[in-house]
Amino acid sequence: MLTITALTTDTARALQAGGLDANGQTPERSTSGGAGNPCRHCLRYIPEGADMLILAHRPFPDPQPYAEVGPIFLCAEECARHEGDAMPEVLQGSPDYLIKGYGQDDRIVYGTGAVVEAERMMGQAEEIFADPRIAYIHIRSARNNCYQARIDRE
Template sequence: MSTYTARALAPEVLAELRATDDAGRVPVPQRDEEGGAPLRCCLRHSRAGERIILVSYAPLRRWAAATGADPGPYDEQGPVFVHAEECAGPEGDGLAFTNAHRVLRRYSADGRILGGDLVGEGFGDAELAKAFDDPAVALVHVRAVEYGCFHYEVRRP
């Protein structure tokens, strides 16, 4: 079991995104015929036949609003897959999507990028401890290497 926990998108955020995503678009559900899409609602890969949507999500936006941070131009948005309908949420209580190289992007309390680290397949507590070694780091985003897509957020334990 990990000291750190992957934070899936919150149910209230998912409800908003399923209605209108962060780019102002109404998502279009599709049946995932093959499976394998990384779902940010339950932090697992989709299964063949599940209904999913691809939405535009701004991972710092709601955190910044809740904390008073102003991420400025770092308030980016990008594509993420979620179930088209409400789901049960994460099936585990640890880290997810550790099956490939990832980037751990570090952010300060004011929403600025403090740096990033490329980590290998099977990353865990040691890599996250290193990312949080700097006391100025408020949160870490786990991102895909290939496209830079947001997978999930990790905060200090």
């Protein structure tokens, strides 16, 4: 079984408390415009008018050549982490996503990257996980390459 994995609560709480982002900067505070601002912890859109954080995130344990850093949004106030089998709200708002597999060494496994229609994403992830070298899969914006969430084997 596959599961969508959100940003950890420890990471979210540290950033919400003013911790530094992947670039060593304090996250910027802003006001959400609504549906275009997906929180990477609750995996819901930050409501219009709500406070949010904009920050640089590296969804890898250590810096290395394949450890991409990019912008993400996060609820400024504490929110509940996405859990469970349901497709999160933020992954229902785009027609397609870029997904790609990574090995235990946190490096891209070449040949696994694909832009897939949203309704085919989990099926394509199953196919990628058929490769024993795959440890996890990233879900990214097909248009801006922004990190959305991770897919793990349960």
